[in-house]
Amino acid sequence: MAQSSCKCYCSVPCCSNNKKKFPYLSFHDFPVDEEIRSRWVRAIRRDEGLGFKILRGSTYVCSQHFAPEDTYTTPSSGRTRIKKGAVPSRFPWNDWGKGKGSQARQSVYQRARKRLRPAVLDESQEMLVPGDITEEALPVGGVTKDHDYAYHPSPGKLDGAAQRIQELELQVLSLELEIQQLTVKKQQPLIFKFCVTDEDFRYYTRFSSKEVFTVFWESVYPSASRLLYWSKAQRTAQETPSPQRKLQLIDELFMFLCRVAAGLQEKTLSSIFEVSLSTVSRIILTWTSYLYQVLGSLPLWMTREQVQATMPDKFKLYCPQLRVIIDCTEIRCETASSLLLQSETFSNYKNHTTFKGLIGIAPCGVITFISKLYTGSISDIEITRQSQILQLLQPGDGVMADKVFQIEKMLSEVGATLIIPPLKKSNQLSMEDTQKTQAIARLRILVERAICRVKEYHIWDGHVPLSMVGSVNQLWAICCMWCNYQGPLDIKGDKPI
Known part of the structure; x- marks a missing residue:
């Protein structure tokens, strides 16, 4: 060379x-x-x-x-x-x-074996490693190799390593599948975790079934997707894209329903939805304003033709010209510290401070008129005048009410008539007056059922705090309009609503 x-x-x-x-x-x-x-x-x-x-x-x-x-x-x-x-x-x-x-x-095997022997290796189970090969065992003229990669492991070790690799690969696949399932569950709207059956939907949302809720959600989603949070709407009057929401849009509606229909407090909602208390308040205010505008834009008052087409037969028998059934209701509110406000909101009927509103329904059971809430001291006659329901009536229309509604003179000014139980003029009602009283009582019960549905929204269970005065009218109107999604009031009626 x-x-x-x-x-x-x-x-x-x-x-x-x-x-x-x-x-x-x-x-x-x-x-x-x-x-x-x-x-x-x-x-x-x-x-x-x-x-x-x-x-x-x-x-x-x-x-x-x-x-x-x-x-x-x-x-x-x-x-x-x-x-x-x-x-x-x-x-x-x-x-x-x-x-x-x-x-x-010494080779790598020898040095590693020397370090690990006291802590790991059992002298009775030690395996022969390449470093243990002596010079006598080598062929003549052979060269000792002092690196582990210069030796081929035994077939048993290769089989064990392959089996271990396969086990680890299966474990990785299992963990990846678990992570994927957890991600899907996290992305799933929270409403479908709480509301599985129709009974769940009735409890949390007051909608009669999942199908009815889905119809409502699909009708409001296109406009709700452009919602601005209340705080951002206060800062700017321009319609700009909404910031990234912490909750899915359907879960925001579900939060609002839990507050209004189920009566859950904002602190509880903050824990359930894992958001701050200020976020809960902002979502509730935003959806209150939005739903009031959306539902309020729908025509509630039915035309005379619509009323006649959906009127049950028993109404046609006793009062065929009936257009609306009206009644007043009250919800308790927090007592103000001001004596003037106390006197204005105090109701002699409830013996407490209240808000008072007028509700009107068509003979078929649909709520067609909702007044704003007034202080509890207002009379039924005055609330009828201020609610402007008289402007919706036409000559020949009949208005059914309780006998405390002495509004016959006001109705005559617009050509409408008042249908109330006959007043007792003697110690005993005549046979004709008795039958008329019973018939009106059976028909007028529908408005009582409608009011009962509105008050079944648990937000009205306690006393309305004075801090809600700014949005109480909107919440009241939303609850009244949502009652129309719960099905017929008169289950024995023969006309669909």
């Missing part, structure tokens, strides 16, 4: 020798013999591949990596040559060949 006379570089890792810097060194090609070449490759710890290829005339090992006894100098030319079968053995990782033999550096 002759020394190359061209510009040469050593291919041993961590060696930067070249002919230009060290002209006194000799550089030698890899042997042609395959066995000796493979021993050179193992000795310098480099495998042929994309990053390293052995080419004749360009891949060298410098003479610094050979022992003195492995080289000789030719007398004729003075060139340094390598003895046949010699293998490079002096490298940085074995301290340039010092201490060969019994003092050679």
